[in-house]
Amino acid sequence: MPHTKRTRVNTHDPRLVTIKRAKGLPALRTELAGHVIVEAIQRASKPTFRVVHFTIQVDHLHLIVEANDAESLAGGMKGLLCRLARGLNKVWQRNGKVFPHRFHDFALRSLKATRNALLYVLNNHHKHGVCSPRKDGARRPDEFSSGKEFDQWADCEQEYSPDQEGAYVAKGGWKLTVGWRKRYPLIRIDERPGRPP
Numbered sequence: 001m002p003h004t005k006r007t008r009v010n011t012h013d014p015r016l017v018t019i020k021r022a023k024g025l026p027a028l029r030t031e032l033a034g035h036v037i038v039e040a041i042q043r044a045s046k047p048t049f050r051v052v053h054f055t056i057q058v059d060h061l062h063l064i065v066e067a068n069d070a071e072s073l074a075g076g077m078k079g080l081l082c083r084l085a086r087g088l089n090k091v092w093q094r095n096g097k098v099f100p101h102r103f104h105d106f107a108l109r110s111l112k113a114t115r116n117a118l119l120y121v122l123n124n125h126h127k128h129g130v131c132s133p134r135k136d137g138a139r140r141p142d143e144f145s146s147g148k149e150f151d152q153w154a155d156c157e158q159e160y161s162p163d164q165e166g167a168y169v170a171k172g173g174w175k176l177t178v179g180w181r182k183r184y185p186l187i188r189i190d191e192r193p194g195r196p197p
Contacts (some may be wrong), residue, residue, distance in 0.1 A: 008070075011068045034056055053145070057144075084099065085098040121145070126192045153189055
């Protein structure tokens with residue numbers, strides 16, 4: 001990614017983060033790799049840096065994070081990337097870089113951008129054509145995302161709460177949990193994301 005100056009980081013504006021895996025490595029969207037990624041996300045979150053939502057695709061990850069300031073964002077992402085690389089290399093029985101490029105991030109300054117980012121992350125599997133329906137035909141969030149912990153689906157119930165022990169992700173702030181839905185409709189489980197915000 002180009003080394004442009006990042007927009008100002010503050011505790012009020014969540015950020016959409018994209019991390020790309022190195023070419024030629026195994027897929028991230030597998031049960032084994034997914035377990036490593038979720039565990040790294042759980043361990044990376046702390047009071048000053050929180051991963052609030054994520055999606056795992058074949059060669060990249062999208063995250064929605066909150067950080068208190070630029071230092072917290074840089075430190076939190078560095079810690080997360082180290083945990084991811086160490087865990088995935090162990091699973092793949094290899095050494096070397098897993099995420100060789102700088103992560104890309106975008107500040108979600110408006111409520112509309114916040115909703116668009118949530119839709120983009122939680123329903124990203126529609127964009128890539130990798131849906132995972134239940135055997136009974138019921139609609140469900142993507143199993144390789146934090147969709148099960150999202151409580152703002154229009155047509156699907158939350159399965160887990162970010163407040164409970166062992167949750168994948170941290171609970172988000174006002175903009176991610178309350179703000180955007182004051183102006184915009186809830187997200188449908190089959191709603192297709194457009195371009196990233």
